[in-house]
Amino acid sequence: MADKDYYKILGVEKGAAKDEIKKAYKKLAMKYHPDRAPEDKKKEYEEEFKEISEAASVLSDDKKRQQYDQFGSSAFSGGAGGAGGGAGFEGFDYSDIMSQFRSGTFGNFDEMFEQIFSGSGRGGKGGGGRGRRRGADLLYETKITLKDVATGTDRTIELNKLEHCPDCQGKGALHFEDCHHCHGSGSIKQTHRTPFGIFQQVGPCPYCHGRGELGQDKCSACGGEGLIRQRKKIEVTIPAGVEEGMRLRIPGEGEVSSQGSQSGDLYVVVHILPHEYFQRKGNDIHLTVPISFTQAVIGDEIEVPTLTGTGKAKLKIPAGTQSETIFRMKEKGLPLIDYSRETGDQMVKVRIEVPAKLSKKQLELIRQLQEEKPSKSFFEKIFG
Ligand SMILES: [Zn+2]
Ligand SMILES: [Zn+2]
Incomplete structure (x- = not known):
């Protein structure tokens, strides 16, 4: 894999600060957001978007950036490219971002930045300091058939x-x-003494977590936790x-959090079962x-099974067809x-x-x- 110049891709200097990188990425991501691509340029935009996301995820992580400065982008290469190909480098799951905008849940840029620039994704250190913990993300794996891939499918997961x-x-x-x-009131006045004077700040009450009320008993159903497994x-x-292997993100369907803050997301990983014939x-x-x-x-006209449409389509076999000949049935894949490009074939x-048996x-x-x-001439050619 050729070495990529991540600085050049983002249009920043080699010593650029993290903020500059973030800014440059945001600007480019807005420009190349696949939703904004003209109909005939979807593929190019997607590639560009992938490239800048990759560059940003490496340069925004101190450890990866150091590795990159030392060894170049080959330090991170792994998987082959290709449409929607998985994560090509450690720690950054591009397919997740792709599936977000593909499934229509993408669109919140700030959240995406958070994901890329927080290094290890969500949970960990992200959101620290605010005292509110987001609910846990959940992962669910599901298997579908090739026929489901052709038509799309709805699944009820439990x-x-x-x-x-x-x-x-x-x-x-x-x-x-x-x-x-x-x-x-739910809020409390706090006084800070600083060299510049005394400041008063109003913040949420730490005793009632801003609710303004305190429980007088413990709920027996949940033992006072407020949460229950269901x-x-x-x-x-x-x-x-x-x-x-694609991950679909269902926002807010992860676990709830005890502090009443945002729920986690549910990720559904899709596996495709092999088909006997297709x-x-x-x-x-x-x-x-x-x-x-x-x-x-x-020659003849035969009916061939398909995964789409009515489940079959006509195929013309011309006279004199050799065994193992491959015919292309356009857009029957x-x-x-x-929907950025044509349907497969x-x-x-x-x-x-x-x-084996003849009358x-x-x-x-x-x-x-x-x-x-009929094939005598062939042998004549060989034996002279
Ligand atoms: Zn209070
Ligand atoms: Zn309860």
Whole structure:
């Protein structure tokens, strides 16, 4: 893999500060956001977006940046490129960002920056200091068939996850009284003494977490936690053209948090089951079908199964077709997940079947054919 100049890609100096990198990335990401691509330039925008995201994720991480300065981008290369290909380098899951905008959940730039610039993604150090913890993200793996890939599918998934306790609505208690620290206002005045003078600041009351009231008992259903583990069914729409290993993000369907802050997200990883007859290569479908010797010789029109449409399509076999010939059935393959390019094709390989059992009459006809010795010239050529 050729070495990439991440600084050049983002248009910044080699010694650029993190803020400059962030700014440069934001500007470029706005420009090349795949949603803004003109119809005929979707692929280029996608590639560009991928490139700048990769550059930003490396340069915004001190450790990776140092590695990059020392060894170049090959220090991070791994997976092959290609449409929607997985993470090419450590720690940055590009496919996640791709699936976000593809599934329509993408669009919150600030959240995306947070994801890229926080280094290790969400959870960890992100959001620290505010005292409010976001609910945990959940991961769910699901298997679908190739037919599902062709049409897209809806799945009901069942999760056992933390939810707000229905008895106390997540408050942890059933009876409340005004918080005596903040007198029920939920906020508290704090005085800071600094060399520049005394400052007063109003912030949320730390005793009642800004609620203005304090529980007088513990909810027995949840033991005062406000949270309870429950089975929950969630409808997930898996788009047509989805690729193996792709992660779909369902915002807010992760676990809730006890402080009543934002819920986590649910990630659904899609796995595609192999098909007995159809094989996927990119968005093309490969299939082998048998034809008879006579069909190959005099030609025919046959019906070939497909994954899309009515489930079958007509294919013309021209006279004199050789075994193993591959015919291309245009746009009978899989749709692309973001519809940015044409639908794939179905490649049909025909295999001439040699009959094992023949009637007397058939055998006689074949014998007559043999007497014609149609391929004699071939042997004459070889043996001289
Ligand atoms: Zn209070
Ligand atoms: Zn409760």
